[in-house]
Amino acid sequence: MASVEITGLRKLYGNVMALSDITLSIPSGAFYTLLGPSGCGKTTLLRTIAGFHAQNSGQIAIDGASIEDLPAHKRDVAMVFQDYAVFPHLSVRDNVAFGLKQRKVNRTEIDTRVTEVLEVVQLGHLADRMPHELSGGQQQRVGLARAIVVRPKVLLMDEPLSNLDAKLRVDLRAELRRIQRDLGITTVYVTHDQEEALAMSDIVCVMHGGIIQQAAPPLDIYLRPANRFVATFVGANNFLAVSRTAAKATLVSGGAEITPLIRDDGPVVGAMRPEDVRVLAAGTTAPEGDIIVSARIREISFIGREMEIFAQTDAGEHIKAVSRPDPAIVALPENSPVTLAIRPDDLSFFVDSGDGVRVP
Amino acid sequence: MSALTRLRHMDFWTAITVLILTVLALLLILPILRVLMLGFVDADTGGFTFGNFVEVFTRNYYLNGFKNSLYVALLGTLGACLIGIPLAFFTARFVVAGQTWISTLAILVLVAPPFIGAYAWIMMLGANGFITNFFAHFGINTPTIYGAHGIVLVFTLKFFPFIYLMTQTSLNGMNKSFEDAAENLGCTPWQRFTKITLPLVFPAVSTGAIICFVLAIADFGTPAILGRGFRTLSTIAFSAYRSELGGLPTMAVTVSIVMMAMSMLALLAQRRILAKRRYASALTNPPRKQRMQGWRNVAMHLFCHGIVLIAMLPTLVVVYTSFLKTNGPVFIGGFGLESYERILRTAPDAITNSFIFALSAVVLITIFSGLISYVIVRRDTAASGAIDFLMMVPYLVPGVVIAIGYVTTFRGGPLDVVGTAGLLILLYFIRRLPYGVRSTTSSLRQIKPSMEEAAVNLGAPPAHAFLIITVPLILPGLIVGALMGFITAINELSSTLILYDGGTITMPVQIYLAVLDGEFGLAGALSTVLLICTGACVYAVFRFAENRDSAFL
Ligand SMILES: Nc1ncnc2c1ncn2[C@@H]1O[C@H](COP(=O)(O)OP(=O)(O)O)[C@@H](O)[C@H]1O
Ligand SMILES: [Mg+2]
Numbered sequence: 001m002a003s004v005e006i007t008g009l010r011k012l013y014g015n016v017m018a019l020s021d022i023t024l025s026i027p028s029g030a031f032y033t034l035l036g037p038s039g040c041g042k043t044t045l046l047r048t049i050a051g052f053h054a055q056n057s058g059q060i061a062i063d064g065a066s067i068e069d070l071p072a073h074k075r076d077v078a079m080v081f082q083d084y085a086v087f088p089h090l091s092v093r094d095n096v097a098f099g100l101k102q103r104k105v106n107r108t109e110i111d112t113r114v115t116e117v118l119e120v121v122q123l124g125h126l127a128d129r130m131p132h133e134l135s136g137g138q139q140q141r142v143g144l145a146r147a148i149v150v151r152p153k154v155l156l157m158d159e160p161l162s163n164l165d166a167k168l169r170v171d172l173r174a175e176l177r178r179i180q181r182d183l184g185i186t187t188v189y190v191t192h193d194q195e196e197a198l199a200m201s202d203i204v205c206v207m208h209g210g211i212i213q214q215a216a217p218p219l220d221i222y223l224r225p226a227n228r229f230v231a232t233f234v235g236a237n238n239f240l241a242v243s244r245t246a247a248k249a250t251l252v253s254g255g256a257e258i259t260p261l262i263r264d265d266g267p268v269v270g271a272m273r274p275e276d277v278r279v280l281a282a283g284t285t286a287p288e289g290d291i292i293v294s295a296r297i298r299e300i301s302f303i304g305r306e307m308e309i310f311a312q313t314d315a316g317e318h319i320k321a322v323s324r325p326d327p328a329i330v331a332l333p334e335n336s337p338v339t340l341a342i343r344p345d346d347l348s349f350f351v352d353s354g355d356g357v358r359v360p
Numbered sequence: 361m362s363a364l365t366r367l368r369h370m371d372f373w374t375a376i377t378v379l380i381l382t383v384l385a386l387l388l389i390l391p392i393l394r395v396l397m398l399g400f401v402d403a404d405t406g407g408f409t410f411g412n413f414v415e416v417f418t419r420n421y422y423l424n425g426f427k428n429s430l431y432v433a434l435l436g437t438l439g440a441c442l443i444g445i446p447l448a449f450f451t452a453r454f455v456v457a458g459q460t461w462i463s464t465l466a467i468l469v470l471v472a473p474p475f476i477g478a479y480a481w482i483m484m485l486g487a488n489g490f491i492t493n494f495f496a497h498f499g500i501n502t503p504t505i506y507g508a509h510g511i512v513l514v515f516t517l518k519f520f521p522f523i524y525l526m527t528q529t530s531l532n533g534m535n536k537s538f539e540d541a542a543e544n545l546g547c548t549p550w551q552r553f554t555k556i557t558l559p560l561v562f563p564a565v566s567t568g569a570i571i572c573f574v575l576a577i578a579d580f581g582t583p584a585i586l587g588r589g590f591r592t593l594s595t596i597a598f599s600a601y602r603s604e605l606g607g608l609p610t611m612a613v614t615v616s617i618v619m620m621a622m623s624m625l626a627l628l629a630q631r632r633i634l635a636k637r638r639y640a641s642a643l644t645n646p647p648r649k650q651r652m653q654g655w656r657n658v659a660m661h662l663f664c665h666g667i668v669l670i671a672m673l674p675t676l677v678v679v680y681t682s683f684l685k686t687n688g689p690v691f692i693g694g695f696g697l698e699s700y701e702r703i704l705r706t707a708p709d710a711i712t713n714s715f716i717f718a719l720s721a722v723v724l725i726t727i728f729s730g731l732i733s734y735v736i737v738r739r740d741t742a743a744s745g746a747i748d749f750l751m752m753v754p755y756l757v758p759g760v761v762i763a764i765g766y767v768t769t770f771r772g773g774p775l776d777v778v779g780t781a782g783l784l785i786l787l788y789f790i791r792r793l794p795y796g797v798r799s800t801t802s803s804l805r806q807i808k809p810s811m812e813e814a815a816v817n818l819g820a821p822p823a824h825a826f827l828i829i830t831v832p833l834i835l836p837g838l839i840v841g842a843l844m845g846f847i848t849a850i851n852e853l854s855s856t857l858i859l860y861d862g863g864t865i866t867m868p869v870q871i872y873l874a875v876l877d878g879e880f881g882l883a884g885a886l887s888t889v890l891l892i893c894t895g896a897c898v899y900a901v902f903r904f905a906e907n908r909d910s911a912f913l
Contacts, residue, residue, distance in 0.1 A: 050817055052817075073817070073822070078817060078818065081814060082810075085813065087814070087815070087829055088833065099818035147818075
């Protein structure tokens with residue numbers, strides 16, 4: 001168990017900036033997830049921590065000690081690979097024992113620790129199989145066992161579940177989290193799957209274009225996204241134009257006055273989650289105090305547990321709403337006028353320029 | 361980081377890269393540069409001159425050699441194309457019985473000792489050849505095998521497997537939809553072949569043709585044995601070297617440079633033409649084989665099997681003559697093992713030397729192939745690009761050139777301590793290294809880099825990770841590379857002829873000398889020994905290689 005401290009980390013490939021001034025702090029024992037779209041630099045950051053390549057500048061410290069001068073094989077961080085990277089010419093047991101042998105652990109201890117860890121990942125019965133006799137999920141368990149058996153200071157995982165099918169992914173996700181909790185091992189986990197990130201992490205660090213957008217517990221990320229990018233990438237968000245004068249702020253669509261909601265000057269946009277938007281057939285009255293926006297139906301898709309409604313406001317904004325299926329709504333033809341009702345509390349605001357920082 | 365700490369932190373693979381570059385600089389670049397420089401040296405005064413080149417391009421002796429080389433190389437390549445392309449087309453597009461047999465024979469022809477063809481044809485079609493004698497019986501005069509057309513014949517039959525195997529691979533990988541579309545658009549089968557199929561296999565055919573051309577230019581054994589006054593640049597270079605012995609081999613070197621320039625120009629020309637034609641196609645619709653009917657079917661089978669049998673004929677003749685009863689150089693009728701007795705009596709050195717040299721070279725080849733392929737595949741630096749490029753050089757430099765380079769660079773220099781045997785081993789190593797590197801590289805490209813990363817990540821130092829993870833995974837490639845290295849090293853003739861001395865004679869040299877002396881029984885027995893080693897290696901390659909045919913290209 002160890003804490004990780006990264007300061008001012010930069011990494012360039014040629015003149016492509018893959019990591020730009022990354023500063024973050026991972027508490028001991030935390031499950032820390034790097035989340036972001038493909039190409040945002042997650043893998044690069046993880047591999048820099050592992051020592052597979054050197055950063056251009058910046059520091060990485062584990063438990064306060066800089067690891068800059070340690071070559072990859074001395075860093076004592078263990079990695080679980082996206083493509084499993086199980087050694088095909090070694091049995092499951094030898095794969096798992098590999099790191100212990102490198103650490104010159106004695107034979108009897110290797111045997112007990114390997115047997116123990118294989119039980120933890122539920123592979124005890126397959127110890128003498130060769131990798132090609134295992135399924136993808138089983139191979140990834142070997143990858144995990146091989147990494148945790150050396151009791152590394154930090155466990156690194158690069159999209160370990162992304163090559164598995166959906167059902168297995170969800171099962172293994174829970175198992176990974178349980179094992180990590182039991183061992184209390186500091187973990188840096190990379191994924192582009194927001195659901196995975198939210199479900200597993202203590203802290204989610206959202207990255208975009210080699211820059212950290214926000215690092216916070218999952219609920220904070222979801223409820224109080226730091227900027228427009230996080231707001232759209234984690235869960236969806238609808239944006240509404242706001243018109244402001246010195247004295248007054250109103251929604252362009254529907255004209256509702258929202259002056260007291262905004263504690264900032266300058267141009268902003270309003271945002272709301274699809275599940276916070278209620279769609280009412282024309283003529284239905286909205287609950288007291290709700291903000292009302294009128295719109296027309298573009299498309300409705302009923303997907304079982306819920307329905308997704310795509311509507312367009314009078315000002316032309318595209319709005320997505322998600323709610324429990326309502327027969328009266330699902331039956332509405334295209335272009336039917338509807339009323340969108342939003343509780344003022346569910347509306348948040350972002351600066352309408354540059355990085356689109358959240359307005360408190 | 362200061363320069364000093366950087367040096368201390370220099371990782372394993374950087375050190376290996378430096379080692380590889382040093383070895384290549386010393387054993388490959390230096391001798392070649394030395395040869396290139398010698399071409400501009402006046403043998404008498406030691407000063408700088410263009411005179412050598414002026415001489416080569418003005419004196420008829422050299423000009424004829426130049427024309428002759430070009431003539432036999434071009435015609436030999438053309439001949440190889442004329443039988444290789446149809447053979448490939450038939451076996452790739454039609455059901456041909458005994459397909460594996462055909463490709464196995466073609467591969468055996470490819471790897472058989474290069475000069476065997478030449479002297480076996482003498483035994484068949486020479487002044488006292490059995491085919492000559494057979495026809496003479498009926499008063500028919502067969503054309504003599506000596507001279508240009510004999511060399512062209514041998515080249516054709518020796519080199520067609522390159523064209524055949526490359527074209528076949530390309531045809532098998534071609535999307536059938538192209539041909540279907542052409543047919544659908546109203547092309548006759550012949551139009552379809554010339555307008556669609558042929559252009560699409562052009563890259564493969566031209567690559568095969570370039571290999572033939574380069575090998576034909578560099579070939580020494582065939583014109584030396586069959587030439588009889590018809591001199592090519594390689595035989596001229598060799599005799600110039602012999603006559604300049606003691607002095608500076610400036611003329612030998614100048615002629616060699618011209619040979620090298622011809623090979624390189626041909627390669628550059630082909631690259632230029634190819635650059636404009638890149639056809640990528642996913643193999644979504646693999647070609648299906650048709651069944652040919654009636655007399656066409658018979659004719660096609662006769663052609664396919666006839667070609668490989670004729671090409672194998674020299675080998676069969678050689679093995680046959682090795683079992684003829686002899687008394688000294690004279691065949692006295694009937695069968696016997698005298699020739700084998702004689703090689704054990706007179707040439708045991710040649711056999712042991714050949715094995716020692718080839719095996720030592722193979723050990724070096726294997727070690728360096730592993731390291732070099734790792735640097736080429738896994739490290740993305742200017743140095744690894746340079747090494748990759750340098751691996752093409754030994755293909756292009758004729759054996760005579762590099763051997764003269766070795767003599768002039770290392771004889772009397774500090775490296776002379778390794779002796780002639782050592783120099784021969786180093787020479788075989790550097791000349792055959794590309795075979796090992798190519799095979800190992802293609803093996804390594806199929807191994808995910810995460811394998812080594814996982815090992816390092818789990819605490820294995822890079823060198824250790826390479827040994828216990830990478831090496832076992834690329835073992836098939838290493839083995840195939842080692843076998844190819846062995847086959848080509850043990851059959852090496854031209855550069856050995858320049859370097860060898862009394863104690864370092866090898867089987868190919870002994871065979872060459874025996875042929876010059878008319879000792880065909882002795883030559884046959886030694887050649888058979890070589891053929892058996894080669895055949896055993898080919899069999900092993902078949903066992904280990906993923907794609908048995910392309911492993912030999
Ligand atoms: N070896 C490399 N050479 C050049 N560019 C690279 C290399 N690896 C990654 N990149 C670039 O760096 C950026 C970040 O890549 P990566 O860390 O792999 O992203 P992620 O894992 O988030 O998908 C991308 O723009 C990618 O194209
Ligand atoms: Mg990635």
